[in-house]
Amino acid sequence: MRTVLTLLGLLLFAAPARPGPAIHGLQAALDGNRVVASFALTDAFDGKLSRRIDSGLPTPIVYEIELHKDRKRWYDNRIDGTTLEVVAVHDAVARSYSVHFKLHGELVESRTVRDREALAAAMTRIEGMPVFTLGDDTPSGRLIVKVRARLGSRTLLSFIPASIDTDWKDSNKFRFRR
Amino acid sequence: MKPSKLERLLKNHRLLFGGLAALLLVFTSLFYLSQTERDLPASLVTNRVLLFVLWYINVILIVVIVFVLLRNLVKLLVERRHRTLGSTFKFKLVATYVGLSLIPVLALFFIATELLRGSIDRWFNTPLAPVLERGNAVAQAFYDRVEGTALRDAGFALREIEGIDLDQADERPRLTSRLQELLAELDLDVLAVYEGREFVRAVLDSQSGIPDLPEPGRDFLDEAVRNGKAVRMDVSSGPGRLVLAGVSNRGKTVIAGTLLDPRVAEQTDQLVRDFQAYRQLEVQKDDLRSSHVLLFLMVTLLILLGSSWVGLRLARRVTLPIQALAEGTRLISLGDLGHRVEVEADDELGVLVESFNRMTAELASNKEALERSSRDLVEANRLAAWNEAARRIAHEIKNPLTPIRLAAERMQVKNEQGDPGLGRTVEEGVEIIVREVVHLQKMVDEFSRYARMPRPSPMPVDLERLVVDTLNLYRDVKPGIELEARVESEAATAQLDAEQIRRALINLLDNAVEATEPPGRVEVAARRQADGGLEIRVADTGLGTPPESRDKLFLPYYSTKGRGTGLGLAIVHRIVTDHDGTIRVEDNEPHGTVFVLGLPNG
Numbered sequence: 001m002r003t004v005l006t007l008l009g010l011l012l013f014a015a016p017a018r019p020g021p022a023i024h025g026l027q028a029a030l031d032g033n034r035v036v037a038s039f040a041l042t043d044a045f046d047g048k049l050s051r052r053i054d055s056g057l058p059t060p061i062v063y064e065i066e067l068h069k070d071r072k073r074w075y076d077n078r079i080d081g082t083t084l085e086v087v088a089v090h091d092a093v094a095r096s097y098s099v100h101f102k103l104h105g106e107l108v109e110s111r112t113v114r115d116r117e118a119l120a121a122a123m124t125r126i127e128g129m130p131v132f133t134l135g136d137d138t139p140s141g142r143l144i145v146k147v148r149a150r151l152g153s154r155t156l157l158s159f160i161p162a163s164i165d166t167d168w169k170d171s172n173k174f175r176f177r178r
Numbered sequence: 179m180k181p182s183k184l185e186r187l188l189k190n191h192r193l194l195f196g197g198l199a200a201l202l203l204v205f206t207s208l209f210y211l212s213q214t215e216r217d218l219p220a221s222l223v224t225n226r227v228l229l230f231v232l233w234y235i236n237v238i239l240i241v242v243i244v245f246v247l248l249r250n251l252v253k254l255l256v257e258r259r260h261r262t263l264g265s266t267f268k269f270k271l272v273a274t275y276v277g278l279s280l281i282p283v284l285a286l287f288f289i290a291t292e293l294l295r296g297s298i299d300r301w302f303n304t305p306l307a308p309v310l311e312r313g314n315a316v317a318q319a320f321y322d323r324v325e326g327t328a329l330r331d332a333g334f335a336l337r338e339i340e341g342i343d344l345d346q347a348d349e350r351p352r353l354t355s356r357l358q359e360l361l362a363e364l365d366l367d368v369l370a371v372y373e374g375r376e377f378v379r380a381v382l383d384s385q386s387g388i389p390d391l392p393e394p395g396r397d398f399l400d401e402a403v404r405n406g407k408a409v410r411m412d413v414s415s416g417p418g419r420l421v422l423a424g425v426s427n428r429g430k431t432v433i434a435g436t437l438l439d440p441r442v443a444e445q446t447d448q449l450v451r452d453f454q455a456y457r458q459l460e461v462q463k464d465d466l467r468s469s470h471v472l473l474f475l476m477v478t479l480l481i482l483l484g485s486s487w488v489g490l491r492l493a494r495r496v497t498l499p500i501q502a503l504a505e506g507t508r509l510i511s512l513g514d515l516g517h518r519v520e521v522e523a524d525d526e527l528g529v530l531v532e533s534f535n536r537m538t539a540e541l542a543s544n545k546e547a548l549e550r551s552s553r554d555l556v557e558a559n560r561l562a563a564w565n566e567a568a569r570r571i572a573h574e575i576k577n578p579l580t581p582i583r584l585a586a587e588r589m590q591v592k593n594e595q596g597d598p599g600l601g602r603t604v605e606e607g608v609e610i611i612v613r614e615v616v617h618l619q620k621m622v623d624e625f626s627r628y629a630r631m632p633r634p635s636p637m638p639v640d641l642e643r644l645v646v647d648t649l650n651l652y653r654d655v656k657p658g659i660e661l662e663a664r665v666e667s668e669a670a671t672a673q674l675d676a677e678q679i680r681r682a683l684i685n686l687l688d689n690a691v692e693a694t695e696p697p698g699r700v701e702v703a704a705r706r707q708a709d710g711g712l713e714i715r716v717a718d719t720g721l722g723t724p725p726e727s728r729d730k731l732f733l734p735y736y737s738t739k740g741r742g743t744g745l746g747l748a749i750v751h752r753i754v755t756d757h758d759g760t761i762r763v764e765d766n767e768p769h770g771t772v773f774v775l776g777l778p779n780g
Contacts, residue, residue, distance in 0.1 A: 055461045057461060
């Protein structure tokens with residue numbers, strides 16, 4: 001029994017940690033009563049995503065963004081949540097990529113880029129995006145922003161749908177006073 | 179008209195089916211809306227909605243099959259644990275059906291899925307793929323070349339006008355003239371000059387068909403200033419595709435525009451679009467595979483559901499009549515001959531059920547006939563018994579009459595002869611007559627008591643006390659005779675008419691004690707039968723009862739002793755019969771007689 005457990009432990013620890021898509025450099029700050037977030041998504045542009053974009057099909061990356069009240073000794077309290085959907089559409093004839101930004105379902109920005117690097121940057125680097133507006137009902141205290149990315153879906157055993165998500169990433173904490 | 183089983187099933191599950199269909203409609207609508215909101219192409223939305231519907235149906239089917247199989251498995255296991263008749267057969271039948279269909283269906287599913295995967299992979303490995311890829315590469319190379327040429331021309335034009343000061347108004351005609359020359363020299367369709375984002379001058383080939391000067395846009399100009407160059411494919415200007423190339427230096431930007439031949443542009447665009455359409459299909463390969471796998475899975479699950487349902491239904495069709503027949507047999511064995519098996523069956527089992535019911539009906543009819551015959555027999559026996567009783571009464575009455583008559587005749591003869599011994603003869607004669615008359619009186623009283631015997635009034639009785647008290651009457655009556663009472667605890671209390679049973683026991687013990695010679699033993703035992711009835715045994719170790727007299731033992735005035743009234747055992751028989759019981763005589767081992775009283779309600 002001990003041998004089996006040892007072998008299992010070895011196998012678990014020996015399994016190489018495969019780098020996957022992840023949120024990095026998440027920074028949140030207050031700009032007046034707005035919460036502005038900046039972050040980057042790394043290792044998202046694999047061959048599958050690139051092929052899909054190049055095929056001309058609308059390809060989204062959906063960032064789920066949540067605002068929480070930070071609690072030291074208990075789970076954080078979710079105050080608000082939104083989604084930032086970044087959709088890329090490749091026009092092979094015009095040789096350009098259109099990138100649309102939809103915050104909470106509303107189109108907030110569209111860009112046209114001509115190369116893959118610019119496209120990857122547009123889809124995965126979010127700079128100073130105002131994601132939440134704080135109101136009178138927002139509790140005072142330390143707040144924190146959490147972000148994860150949804151990169152589409154895949155099927156297990158060819159018929160069980162499963163979404164491809166990154167882990168949740170926490171921002172720096174910032175203080176809000178009404 | 180009676181509704182069919184399918185109609186009843188549909189009616190019973192209408193709410194469930196309706197609910198599932200409504201859920202499917204709601205979920206599909208929500209899914210459709212969520213997909214259309216994402217500005218996806220219509221074909222992609224349709225495919226995804228179809229996939230969703232298939233997925234939903236499969237999930238429901240899996241849930242239904244798991245529920246049906248688990249529910250029936252649990253039911254079968256419970257039935258098997260309770261040893262319900264037919265449960266083992268049902269279990270085996272269902273297991274066989276599911277097993278027989280599961281193995282080939284799953285094998286078919288996996289084979290079909292693998293074949294499909296192979297087929298889909300082969301579709302994308304056809305020679306068409308490299309053809310389309312090469313076509314796209316040619317188109318892209320063509321675009322690269324056209325863009326490169328336009329950039330080169332724009333750069334050339336920028337260098338040519340570098341010496342012209344754009345801020346001087348008198349230099350503008352010279353700029354226009356030079357641009358016209360460059361337009362012709364470089365075979366361009368548009369040539370424009372911008373200072374930052376500000377338009378300065380532009381010339382247009384009037385033969386090109388371009389209706390108006392194309393607007394490059396601020397993004398384009400900014401990109402050109404920022405990067406030194408910028409290229410756009412403009413599909414909105416004129417009959418063909420306009421390639422705009424901008425080159426910038428120190429804030430001055432020259433834009434050269436070349437209109438591609440419409441036919442060439444169309445063919446090239448088509449090559450690119452075809453390749454893109456192919457790549458879209460390739461990207462959706464997984465969805466395509468999933469939809470087919472889901473379709474196969476749906477068929478597989480439907481077959482599985484059908485086979486398990488048929489197995490259960492068949493098993494029920496077989497086991498229900500068997501269970502009903504077993505129950506019917508049990509009830510009939512308990513005496514309920516009016517029970518009939520009411521199970522719908524139209525095959526051999528139906529014949530069996532019908533035969534069973536017919537047999538039960540015949541049993542009931544035979545029983546009735548038997549009871550009628552039995553009643554007749556009893557009546558005949560009673561008549562015969564009364565005949566015998568009348569004969570014996572006549573005999574018993576005639577026996578004392580003879581000595582009376584003889585005594586009277588003797589007195590008459592002595593009187594006629596004037597015999598001096600007449601007084602003595604009269605005394606003897608009167609003595610004889612009185613003795614015989616007393617005997618007659620006693621006989622008449624006993625018979626009268628027998629005839630007036632009341633119906634028993636059963637009440638809870640301490641049988642043990644009754645037996646012991648009755649036996650105590652005979653203690654020391656006959657030295658050397660051992661008397662014993664054995665009453666089991668279950669029979670200690672009984673529902674009887676105490677006085678009548680006491681009398682029956684006294685009559686039996688009278689005979690037993692009289693028949694037993696010392697050293698001997700007389701025993702009264704009482705116990706409960708398996709069916710709850712009471713059994714009382716009175717056994718002695720006397721000479722026993724001859725087999726030939728056993729049939730007449732309980733008849734009135736039958737006696738093997740040659741004395742007594744002959745009504746003792748007849749009274750016992752009457753008491754037992756009035757208690758709805760039976761009495762029989764058996765030999766005791768090693769010798770003697772046992773009277774066995776069976777009292778079912780005691």
